[in-house]
Amino acid sequence: MKVGRDWKNGALGHTFIASFSGGKDSVLALYKAMKVGEAIGLIVMMEEEGQKSRSHGMPPELIHAQAKSIGLPVYTAPASWSEYERVFITLLEKAKSQGAEALVTGDLDMPEHGSWNEKVTKNVGLKLGMPLWGMDHREAVKEFINLGFVTIIVTVNLSLGMRVEDLGRTLTHEYIKELEVRGVDPCGEGGEFHTTVIDGPIFKQPIPIRKCEIMKDGEYAFLPLELN
Numbered sequence: 001m002k003v004g005r006d007w008k009n010g011a012l013g014h015t016f017i018a019s020f021s022g023g024k025d026s027v028l029a030l031y032k033a034m035k036v037g038e039a040i041g042l043i044v045m046m047e048e049e050g051q052k053s054r055s056h057g058m059p060p061e062l063i064h065a066q067a068k069s070i071g072l073p074v075y076t077a078p079a080s081w082s083e084y085e086r087v088f089i090t091l092l093e094k095a096k097s098q099g100a101e102a103l104v105t106g107d108l109d110m111p112e113h114g115s116w117n118e119k120v121t122k123n124v125g126l127k128l129g130m131p132l133w134g135m136d137h138r139e140a141v142k143e144f145i146n147l148g149f150v151t152i153i154v155t156v157n158l159s160l161g162m163r164v165e166d167l168g169r170t171l172t173h174e175y176i177k178e179l180e181v182r183g184v185d186p187c188g189e190g191g192e193f194h195t196t197v198i199d200g201p202i203f204k205q206p207i208p209i210r211k212c213e214i215m216k217d218g219e220y221a222f223l224p225l226e227l228n
Contacts, residue, residue: 005112010129011037016102017075017095017126019043021055022066024151024171025106025132025187027197028144030070032131033104034202040100041073043091050078056154056194061227062207069203085120092124102127108135109189137187141176149200152223153193159219160184160192167223168211171195196225 011033018030020042030039044063045054052059060076067074075095079087092103103121107130110117121128132140144151153169156162161184169175176186184192199206208228215222 007110007128007130007133009036009131010127011102011104011131012129013037014101014127014129015040015099016104016129017041017043017092017100018072018104019106020063020067020074021053021106021194022058022063022197023056023106023195024141024144024149024197025108027106027149027151027200027202028140028147029104029106029129029131031147031149031200031202033129037102037104037129039072039104040098041075041095042067042070043088043095043103044074044076045084045088045091046076046078048078048080054079054084056196057222057224058154058196059224059226062196062209062225065207065227066197066203069205069207071204085116089120089123092120092126096124096126100126102129104129104131106130106132108132108137108140108187137185137189138176138180141171141186142173145171145173145176147201149197150206151195151197154196154223154225155194156221157192157219158221160190162192162221164214164216164221166193167214167221 015038075091209225210228212224
């Protein structure tokens with residue numbers, strides 16, 4: 001990493017808006033950024049119909065329950081993939097007009113050159129904060145678990161070492177070791193799995209969830225969640 005890009009500390013001393021999926025990486029990044037800066041809200045992009053989030057397929061009511069427990073407003077809008085960047089920039093501009101000075105994301109492996117995050121933040125005139133950037137994947141998950149966050153597996157890619165039986169499991173140190181033995185990245189950075197965080201140190205109360213019927217679509221399997 002060259003000198004000049006200080007993405008890991010981009011939120012230091014700044015008000016910020018956080019890109020939020022409801023999963024472990026975005027939550028850990030938010031936690032770290034809140035230690036050094038002031039969060040003013042969460043950006044959540046929705047699919048065209050507005051019925052689930054673009055990143056993790058979460059229903060709006062679950063996203064808003066997470067945000068309410070964290071104590072932050074949600075900046076959200078539906079968008080197709082072709083309109084995604086334009087709509088995301090519009091939300092960044094709104095956040096900036098309301099005091100945001102930086103965007104925080106949960107990326108670990110963002111390339112130093114050609115970064116989409118850097119492109120959109122420069123477009124709006126915001127700083128970029130990626131507290132997890134460059135972290136060892138196993139260390140990131142260990143820190144997340146050690147801090148007391150609770151997250152469950154909600155999406156698995158069956159072609160990348162995951163199984164239907166993994167859906168609904170909670171990330172623990174023992175489970176992470178099991179995944180590594182199976183050749184699965186402990187952060188799921190290769191698209192092996194996605195998670196939903198339901199409790200932890202930035203949550204005022206746990207999120208009451210009900211696990212719905214597992215769904216399959218090609219090489220993917222999903223565990224839809226609803227508020228209980």
